[in-house]
Amino acid sequence: xxxxxxxxxxxxxxxxxxxxxxxxxxxxxxxxxxxxxxxxxxxxxxxxxxxxxxxxxxxxxxxxxxxxxxxxxxxxxxxxxxxxxxxxxxxxxxxxxxxxxxxxxxxxxxxxxxxxxxxxxxxxxxxxxxxxxxxxxxxxxxxxxxxxxxxxxxxxxxxxxxxxxxxxxxxxxxxxxxxxxxxxxxxxxxxxxxxxxxxxxxxx
Amino acid sequence: xxxxxxxxxxxxxxxxxxxxxxxxxxxxxxxxxxxxxxxxxxxxxxxxxxxxxxxxxxxxxxxxxxxxxxxxxxxxxxxxxxxxxxxxxxxxxxxxxxxxxxxxxxxxxxxxxxxxxxxxxxxxxxxxxxxxxxxxxxxxxxxxxxxxxxxxxxxxxxxxxxxxxxxxxxxxxxxxxxxxxxxxxxxxxxxxxxxxxxxxxxxxxxxxxxxxxxxxxxxxxxxxxxxxxxxxxxxxxx
Amino acid sequence: xxxxxxxxxxxxxxxxxxxxxxxxxxxxxxxxxxxxxxxxxxxxxxxxxxxxxxxxxxxxxxxxxxxxxxxxxxxxxxxxxxxxxxxxxxxxxxxxxxxxxxxxxxxxxxxxxxxxxxxxxxxxxxxxxxxxxxxxxxxxxxxxxxxxxxxxxxxxxxxxxxxxxxxxxxxxxxxxxxxxxxxxxxxxxxxxxxxxxxxxxxxxxxxxxxxxxxxxxxxxxxxxxxxxxxxxxxxxxxxxxxxxxxxxxxxxxxxxxxxxxxxxxxxx
Numbered sequence: 001x002x003x004x005x006x007x008x009x010x011x012x013x014x015x016x017x018x019x020x021x022x023x024x025x026x027x028x029x030x031x032x033x034x035x036x037x038x039x040x041x042x043x044x045x046x047x048x049x050x051x052x053x054x055x056x057x058x059x060x061x062x063x064x065x066x067x068x069x070x071x072x073x074x075x076x077x078x079x080x081x082x083x084x085x086x087x088x089x090x091x092x093x094x095x096x097x098x099x100x101x102x103x104x105x106x107x108x109x110x111x112x113x114x115x116x117x118x119x120x121x122x123x124x125x126x127x128x129x130x131x132x133x134x135x136x137x138x139x140x141x142x143x144x145x146x147x148x149x150x151x152x153x154x155x156x157x158x159x160x161x162x163x164x165x166x167x168x169x170x171x172x173x174x175x176x177x178x179x180x181x182x183x184x185x186x187x188x189x190x191x192x193x194x195x196x197x198x199x200x201x202x203x204x
Numbered sequence: 205x206x207x208x209x210x211x212x213x214x215x216x217x218x219x220x221x222x223x224x225x226x227x228x229x230x231x232x233x234x235x236x237x238x239x240x241x242x243x244x245x246x247x248x249x250x251x252x253x254x255x256x257x258x259x260x261x262x263x264x265x266x267x268x269x270x271x272x273x274x275x276x277x278x279x280x281x282x283x284x285x286x287x288x289x290x291x292x293x294x295x296x297x298x299x300x301x302x303x304x305x306x307x308x309x310x311x312x313x314x315x316x317x318x319x320x321x322x323x324x325x326x327x328x329x330x331x332x333x334x335x336x337x338x339x340x341x342x343x344x345x346x347x348x349x350x351x352x353x354x355x356x357x358x359x360x361x362x363x364x365x366x367x368x369x370x371x372x373x374x375x376x377x378x379x380x381x382x383x384x385x386x387x388x389x390x391x392x393x394x395x396x397x398x399x400x401x402x403x404x405x406x407x408x409x410x411x412x413x414x415x416x417x418x419x420x421x422x423x424x425x426x427x428x429x430x431x432x433x434x435x436x437x438x439x440x441x442x
Numbered sequence: 443x444x445x446x447x448x449x450x451x452x453x454x455x456x457x458x459x460x461x462x463x464x465x466x467x468x469x470x471x472x473x474x475x476x477x478x479x480x481x482x483x484x485x486x487x488x489x490x491x492x493x494x495x496x497x498x499x500x501x502x503x504x505x506x507x508x509x510x511x512x513x514x515x516x517x518x519x520x521x522x523x524x525x526x527x528x529x530x531x532x533x534x535x536x537x538x539x540x541x542x543x544x545x546x547x548x549x550x551x552x553x554x555x556x557x558x559x560x561x562x563x564x565x566x567x568x569x570x571x572x573x574x575x576x577x578x579x580x581x582x583x584x585x586x587x588x589x590x591x592x593x594x595x596x597x598x599x600x601x602x603x604x605x606x607x608x609x610x611x612x613x614x615x616x617x618x619x620x621x622x623x624x625x626x627x628x629x630x631x632x633x634x635x636x637x638x639x640x641x642x643x644x645x646x647x648x649x650x651x652x653x654x655x656x657x658x659x660x661x662x663x664x665x666x667x668x669x670x671x672x673x674x675x676x677x678x679x680x681x682x683x684x685x686x687x688x689x690x691x692x693x694x695x696x697x698x699x700x701x702x703x704x705x706x707x708x709x710x
Contacts, residue, residue: 001470001471002470002471003462003465003473006470047696047698048698078709079709080710083710096529097454097455098454098457099530100454100456100459100572101455101456101457101459101460101461101462102458102462103458104473106473114710122506124475124501124506124529125473126475126527126529127533128475128476128499128527128529129532130476130499130507130510132509142504143373143504144373144374144377145377146504147375147376147377147378147407147410147414148374148377148381150374150409150410150411151382151407151410152378152381152681152683154677154681157682161685164683164684164687164688165681165683167387167687167688168381168387168687169377171387172377172380172381172386175377175380175387176373176376176380191698191700192697192698192700193695193696193697193698194696194698195693195695196693196694196695197690197691197692197693197694198690198691198692198693199689199691200689200691201387263645264644264645264646370503382681387688388683388687388688389688389689390684390686391683391684399679402678402679403678403679405675405678406677406678406681409677413505413674414504415503416503416504416505416646416647417503417646440672441643441672442498442642442649442650
């Protein structure tokens, strides 16, 4: 047992054509026991950038507050919203600062920058950034997500098609992971709107 | 893998005399994991067994052309993941027992008989198991495709699709989605053999991208009423 | 939260250390960090130095990143390959490169290889090997081309050809066979490429592409994806789902305000 799989959870982010999507399961558990079914691990930081924080729930919540605070301070100081790439560096340096007493999270950042260019990245628990142009995954269902995303993801998906792809990838992955599941939520971020959908999934 | 067959290892408590100098631990670890992934799929009148050909340990590649799947009869193929030495020894033993059966009964073993044989063979080593995860694909007595997956001590059951080995977590969700249509509201036409083979290839391509122990080449065994045919497909070699 | 509200001056934060130690003593295993798993190579040639690296990052047996850049910028005339804990190599090289940039702005002179090497090894030695960065540093300054490796504990040595990481055993066989004094530029590039490819194919921790950096007098060339020895298969099937495949319980749409009138001032 590791702190990273104590509460369980799965988050995935994907790039589409001028859009990004980020999705999470909704289980909150303590080892094998499910405590809550309305706990999404994805949080908005600005209108067009979201951060996913699967991992130990106490750290998920602490970090969510820290990033909200830091992003607000950035906005006050700079008089502009933080860009997703800048946000990823903020997350990364916050984690590396605690190199020898890390938070047990596997953060994902997804968003559109000021030119509406898609950006996604993932990090390990000490802030090593993996930036890709296809998909990133995190949480206890990481392996399941890697496998299915590698096969079903394709470039230049329209927002509605990206929604289907990310939803199918997430739902099938959490079905094979006993620490994640119990509902899922997907955010599709386009230049015009953010579409948030709650998915129907197995509740076991 | 580590053998300490001749010398007993005294741990520090033993040496310090805190335990009266009695040996308190014996280090004996005869198992290794040689990686590799095997996939079994069954349709109405076919079944497919596919496995990659990489054999590895740690960060080393031992072989790029090690066949993990073996044709047993005209309607059954056995694939093994886990510890290769146990896998080979188990395959050899099953083939031997099948030959005795042939001499005793003057016929080939049926698929169901082979799966039961494999199960009891694995269970015979309940307290010193073969570290092998088996997958038996073939056609049952009615010509219907079946795939059975086994744990290392012989528990087994039929599944429409199953994956064993190092890439099993990566591949299983994808196969659930594409073969069993899990979580899909609109799609449920049965998969043709030809399409199933293409899905098998793509699923191994995907796993070879992300699992370091899967790669080099793919052996696909296709089992139909006409017997077993094989196909090779190249995978990543890095 | 207090510690997060007061701006920190930098340096590491040990607030969670005791908690994590407690969890470890309770029997919880700490999660794996991303390792580069790496083949990194450097070699001197007639009038410069070539650095080479693969592009795979692993976490356990899973490939975390297929196209990570392991050759970091230190100064315009100095680059550094990193092996070991990915975050450590990236942050260590970024820290030193920033200090050197400030030093250049103060002195108005080109950075010296020895400065970079000393700063890196002193940082690593100060942390007693806990920063898991194994580095190959290559550069060209007033003393000509130089190549050194720096171990996580802070020792360093100068050599004409070097390889590190889990693929170093495969790569060194190529270097030992083919390196000679005064290699031509192209021969050195080919040799380093082949050495990294040996690591890519024969070591499971290394993979994907070969990145190179060639540093010569007043000229640095970065050759990304110099070789792509493992082409990606095109897919055999189409996996685009029909719209409406996924069952939805609830939907909410947040329309964003799109400014179309006038141009916003660019303040980035």
